[in-house]
Structure formats: structure tokens, C-alpha cells
Amino acid sequence: MPRRINIRQAVMAADEKTANRLRRDLKERGILMVNLIGSPGAGKTTLLESTLPGAGFRSAVIEGDVATSRDAERIAKTGTQAVQINTHGGCHLEAHLVEKALMELTLDMVDIIFIENVGNLVCPAEFDLGEDHKVAVSSLPEGPDKPLKYPHLFSEAGAVLLTKIDLYQYIPFDKDLFWGDVTRLNPSAEKIEISASAGDGMQEWNELLSRWLGDKRR
Numbered sequence: 001m002p003r004r005i006n007i008r009q010a011v012m013a014a015d016e017k018t019a020n021r022l023r024r025d026l027k028e029r030g031i032l033m034v035n036l037i038g039s040p041g042a043g044k045t046t047l048l049e050s051t052l053p054g055a056g057f058r059s060a061v062i063e064g065d066v067a068t069s070r071d072a073e074r075i076a077k078t079g080t081q082a083v084q085i086n087t088h089g090g091c092h093l094e095a096h097l098v099e100k101a102l103m104e105l106t107l108d109m110v111d112i113i114f115i116e117n118v119g120n121l122v123c124p125a126e127f128d129l130g131e132d133h134k135v136a137v138s139s140l141p142e143g144p145d146k147p148l149k150y151p152h153l154f155s156e157a158g159a160v161l162l163t164k165i166d167l168y169q170y171i172p173f174d175k176d177l178f179w180g181d182v183t184r185l186n187p188s189a190e191k192i193e194i195s196a197s198a199g200d201g202m203q204e205w206n207e208l209l210s211r212w213l214g215d216k217r218r
């Protein structure tokens with residue numbers, strides 16, 4: 001009988017090794033890596049644009065998109081180094097792509113690396129990129145039913161951010177339903193309501209990142 005190799009499993013196993021290697025290397029360097037995951041337009045880049053200036057830590061950003069370097073250009077305008085990965089149709093990032101992107105960054109003076117994953121609520125949650133924490137970014141206009149409909153991401157996330165809460169006055173949104181479902185799926189997830197445009201929740205977000213950084217360096 002010819003031996004059959006499940007290519008998907010083999011590729012994922014190789015990527016898992018890469019992810020673990022990246023996490024170990026970054027631990028030695030005292031660098032925290034955070035993987036932002038959410039639908040297209042959930043507000044991931046805007047959150048980063050508001051997080052980076054004035055934060056008490058030094059950052060670098062890896063931008064994942066199917067096409068264009070628009071998000072990396074937006075980040076570069078804040079004065080933070082950014083590298084763009086284009087997946088050319090791929091709907092998520094993988095650890096070997098992150099490894100290549102890391103080689104493009106100068107990490108000597110960096111405390112936190114943010115990865116903005118390809119806008120997608122489904123498969124990015126399946127892939128370990130070597131990050132310390134996945135962060136689920138869900139925006140108010142998407143509706144409060146998303147945690148139960150896309151449970152994998154919300155179960156895996158170290159933090160769930162509900163973004164664009166300045167729109168609460170215009171768009172009906174059942175916050176109790178949203179946070180109740182998040183808590184049932186993932187009782188230990190950090191939960192923050194954010195408006196990057198109005199500034200709400202930004203202090204809590206920065207404090208969480210500082211705490212995670214301290215934990216990583218301990």
C-alpha cells in the first residue's frame with residue numbers, strides 16, 4: 001500500500017513548530033506579540049493607529065492583507081515601523097509568513113509586536129503565529145450575535161474588544177447578549193469596550209498590554 005501523507009496536517013505541523021520557535025525567541029528577547037483578529041472593517045488598523053502614539057511601550061506592526069500595503073502605510077504615518085504581508089488570495093496569516101516579516105523589522109528597541117491578521121472572523125483563529133495572545137476585535141455594527149456564530153475565535157482569545165462603541169446611540173446593540181455569550185465561551189477573556197475615535201477604553205487597553213508585557217518578561 002502506498003503511504004498517504006495528509007498535506008494539510010503536515011503543513012500545519014511544520015507551521016506549529018515555527019510558531020513555537022518564534023514564541024521562544026521572542027521570550028528570550030522580552031518581546032510580547034499580539035495577534036489582532038476580526039472581520040474586514042472591524043477597526044483593527046484604526047485601533048492600532050490610536051494605540052501607538054503616546055503608548056508607554058515601543059511597538060512594531062506586521063500587517064496581513066490579501067492585497068495592497070495601505071494598512072502598513074497608515075501605521076508608518078504614526079512613526080511606527082510596519083511591514084506588510086500580502087497573501088494574494090490567502091484568507092489568514094501563517095507562522096512562516098510572520099517569520100519572514102520579523103526579519104524585515106528592527107527589533108532591538110521593540111517591546112510589543114502587533115500582528116493585524118487578514119480581515120476574517122473564521123480561519124485566522126485556527127493558526128498559531130507564535131503570538132502570546134490572540135485578540136478578538138468585534139465592532140458594534142456587526143451585531144451582538146457574533147460570539148456564538150463564530151465561537152472558535154472568541155473561545156481562543158485572551159481579550160475580546162468591542163469596538164466602535166461611539167455608535168451605540170445610533171445602532172441597536174444588546175450588550176448583555178454579547179458579553180454574556182463571550183463569558184460563557186471564554187470565562188477568563190479580558191473584555192474591553194473601545195471607541196478608537198472617541199478614546200473610550202484606550203487606557204484599559206494600554207493597561208492590559210502593559211500587564212501582558214510584564215507577565216512575558218517575568
Ligand SMILES: Nc1nc2c(ncn2[C@@H]2O[C@H](COP(=O)(O)OP(=O)(O)OP(=O)(O)O)[C@@H](O)[C@H]2O)c(=O)[nH]1
Nearest residue numbers: 039040041042043044045046047119164195196197
Ligand atoms: N465610528 C467609529 N468608526 C470607526 C472606529 N474605528 C474604526 N472606525 C471606522 O471603521 C472603518 C474600518 O476601520 P479599519 O480600522 O480600517 O478596519 P480594519 O479592521 O483594519 O479593516 P481591514 O484591515 O480591512 O480588515 C473605517 O472607516 C474607520 O474610520 C470607531 O471607534 N468608531
Ligand SMILES: [Mg+2]
Nearest residue numbers: 044045071116
Ligand atoms: Mg486594517
Ligand SMILES: [Zn+2]
Nearest residue numbers: 091092123124
Ligand atoms: Zn484562511
